[in-house]
Structures are given as structure tokens and as C-alpha cells.
Amino acid sequence: MQQGRPVRVAIVNDYELVVVGVAALLEPFRDRVRVIEVDSNLPVVREVDVILYDTFGQVQGKGVDVDSLVDGGRAKVVIYSWNLHAELVQESLEAGASGYLSKGMDAEELVRALEAVHEGRRVVPKGGGTVNPRPESSYPGKEQGLTVRESEIIALITQGLSNQEIADRSYLSINSVKTYIRTAYRKMGVERRSQAVLWGIQHGFQPDVVRHVQPSQPQDG
Structure with missing residues (x-):
């Protein structure tokens, strides 16, 4: 990581509520991780270090088109999901993802993981199965009582x-x-x-x- 510069991050998902919620989670750590852009159904246009791909309602595993997310840029793509099944993680890495992060992480853990991926390390979940997102996570239907x-x-x-x-x-x-x-x-x-x-x-x-x-x-x- 360039000395003194936060990791530049773009967050992508089809739902504005989701990407804005993740950005808010990272905001207290903007001296370390700066959200440059959030996109729903649009390509990333700014130069960033890491693209955080939230899997809510999205294709996953080998179906993730990492090349289209990067679109010729040098950003690393990181999957952000509550589905931690080993097969799904492996498919994502084989599709070109540089890391796979659990939505069960707290904000500090998420920041450390993004920094590690930017530094060239591969970060994957230690466990498997499914985790529950953090209580502060945002998604459609939450206010109506849906899990x-x-x-x-x-x-x-x-x-x-x-x-x-x-x-x-x-x-x-x-x-x-x-x-x-x-x-x-x-x-x-x-x-x-x-x-x-x-x-x-x-x-x-x-x-x-x-x-x-x-x-x-x-x-x-």
C-alpha cells in the first residue's frame, strides 16, 4: 500500500440500500479505507484498489464475472457474503476473486481484511456454512421484518x-x-x-x- 494513502474501495451490488449500508459501515475508518464509489447496476468508473462485491441477490461463485467488474483496471475483486461454503469460496477464487470475506465480520475486521488483500494477501473465511450479517447491515425488507x-x-x-x-x-x-x-x-x-x-x-x-x-x-x- 502506498505510504500514507487509504485503500481506495468501490462497493458494488444491484441495490442502493445495500451498497450505501456497507459504505456507512466503513466510514469511521476512512483514514485507512476510503470508499471512493458505490455502484448499483453500473460499472466502476474511478480508479480504485479494491472492488467489494456484495452478493445480496447476485450471481455467486463461478458465475461472478470478475473481468467485467474490473473492466481493464488493476483493482482486486473481493467477494462479501454470508455464504461461506468451501465450494463457493473456491469457485469465486478460481473466477478471479482476490479474497472472500464474511458478512459476519465486524467493521474493524473488514477493514483489516481489505488492507490485507490490497497488500497482496489472499483472505478467505476460516469456517464454512452460512453466517448471519452484522445487525447494522442494510438490505431491502429489513424494516418489514424479513430475515x-x-x-x-x-x-x-x-x-x-x-x-x-x-x-x-x-x-x-x-x-x-x-x-x-x-x-x-x-x-x-x-x-x-x-x-x-x-x-x-x-x-x-x-x-x-x-x-x-x-x-x-x-x-x-
Whole structure:
């Protein structure tokens, strides 16, 4: 890392609420990690050191197009997820990711991990399985009482995916997907998929198209 310069980070996900929430988590550490840009459904335009790819509602593992995220730049891509299954981590690394970080990390741990990746180290989770995001995490449906798993599945339903496509993307069994759908529907007060899609549209589950870019700093060059 260049002496005296924070690690420059871009955060990407299809949902503005998600990327803005992660940026807020890192804000107290801006002397070490500076969020230069957050993007939803738009390419990164500023020169950054690390692109933090939040997996909420996104393709994962070997489906992540690391080259398109970097788009010819030199940034390292880091996956940020609550899915810590060894196969998924390995697929992400084989796809070109430089690290794989758990959403169970606190802010200080996340900052240290981003610094380590920038310095050339590969950071991966020590455990496996699934973790719960930190309480301060932001995602669509949280205010309506949905768990993060339920919320992600409703996001994918709103995007038009079938149950099998949702299972493939979220690395869940089809029976687990159906269980999450039932519990989510009860909380949402809906019974049918068409009602769930309408509810999702009304409550911020459609992907956003937005970019927030911080003003240039002298040390960014």
C-alpha cells in the first residue's frame, strides 16, 4: 500500500440500500479505507484498489464475472457474503476473486481484511456454512421484518427467477427455498407469487441503477 494513502474501495451490488449500508459501515475508518464509489447496476468508473462485491441477490461463485467488474483496471475483486461454503469460496477464487470475506465480520475486521488483500494477501473465511450479517447491515425488507435470507429470496422472486433458479443462485436446496418463501409470505401478508412480486416492487426490491462517486482527493492519483 502506498505510504500514507487509504485503500481506495468501490462497493458494488444491484441495490442502493445495500451498497450505501456497507459504505456507512466503513466510514469511521476512512483514514485507512476510503470508499471512493458505490455502484448499483453500473460499472466502476474511478480508479480504485479494491472492488467489494456484495452478493445480496447476485450471481455467486463461478458465475461472478470478475473481468467485467474490473473492466481493464488493476483493482482486486473481493467477494462479501454470508455464504461461506468451501465450494463457493473456491469457485469465486478460481473466477478471479482476490479474497472472500464474511458478512459476519465486524467493521474493524473488514477493514483489516481489505488492507490485507490490497497488500497482496489472499483472505478467505476460516469456517464454512452460512453466517448471519452484522445487525447494522442494510438490505431491502429489513424494516418489514424479513430475515436476510427471506429478503434475498423475495428480491430474486421480484427479479422473476423461478424457485430452482433461486436455489442455484443462493446455494440452497429447493426445499429450503420453499420454506423461506412460506415464512416470508406470512410476514408480507401475501399468498401468491404475483402478489409477492407486487409487494417487492412496492418495498424496494427492484434492482437500482445508481452511482455515488466521492470527490477526487489529491492522494487518489
